[in-house]
Amino acid sequence: MATHSLPELGFAFDALEPTIDRKTMEIHHGKHHQTYVTNLNAALENEPSLQSQSLEQLLANIESLPASIQTPVRNNGGGHLNHSLFWQVIAPPTGANEMSPALKEAIDKAFGSFEGFKETFTKAATTRFGSGWAWLVVNESKELEVYSTANQDNPIMDGKQAILGLDVWEHAYYLNYQNRRPEYIANFFSIINWEAVSKAYEKAIG
Numbered sequence: 001m002a003t004h005s006l007p008e009l010g011f012a013f014d015a016l017e018p019t020i021d022r023k024t025m026e027i028h029h030g031k032h033h034q035t036y037v038t039n040l041n042a043a044l045e046n047e048p049s050l051q052s053q054s055l056e057q058l059l060a061n062i063e064s065l066p067a068s069i070q071t072p073v074r075n076n077g078g079g080h081l082n083h084s085l086f087w088q089v090i091a092p093p094t095g096a097n098e099m100s101p102a103l104k105e106a107i108d109k110a111f112g113s114f115e116g117f118k119e120t121f122t123k124a125a126t127t128r129f130g131s132g133w134a135w136l137v138v139n140e141s142k143e144l145e146v147y148s149t150a151n152q153d154n155p156i157m158d159g160k161q162a163i164l165g166l167d168v169w170e171h172a173y174y175l176n177y178q179n180r181r182p183e184y185i186a187n188f189f190s191i192i193n194w195e196a197v198s199k200a201y202e203k204a205i206g
């Protein structure tokens with residue numbers, strides 16, 4: 001029973017080079033992400049009533065799930081949701097990748113300027129100790145906010161809608177950058193798919 005499945009990438013494994021190398025993408029998508037999907041499906045195998053729920057529903061109500069599957073759903077459902085967003089919000093730089101006027105305005109309002117956003121996001125990603133994610137989210141007041149989460153926790157668990165995420169687990173960068181997480185974070189800004197982030201923003205605002 002495979003309720004959840006691995007999404008296909010919208011680009012080739014080597015399309016993000018040199019920012020993210022081919023081998024990292026192959027392992028990250030084909031092994032790490034696939035394992036989250038496989039383990040999520042295994043956790044839901046004996047819970048037919050939960051199989052039709054969306055990942056967002058499952059994670060937003062994690063406390064109401066049977067105790068025995070809360071941790072596997074949190075880790076693997078979170079892993080599946082986080083990576084599914086990650087593949088959407090990165091893309092080869094095309095030169096025709098502008099953010100929408102609405103998102104630009106919201107970023108200026110929340111962070112003063114794009115540079116202010118970049119600084120805040122970089123700090124969140126750099127200072128997340130161990131494994132986790134840095135996020136740009138739409139919060140409960142429909143305003144933008146940057147923060148980070150540990151492990152595979154997704155902002156939906158805090159009632160926030162992620163519109164941009166950066167994976168700072170070592171598996172996301174170690175082959176190419178080793179311990180140089182700050183360099184990986186700095187380069188990440190050149191492969192953000194602002195069109196996709198803008199669409200996610202519009203959806204989150206409603």
Ligand code: MN
Nearest residue numbers: 032167169172
């Ligand atoms: Mn990852």
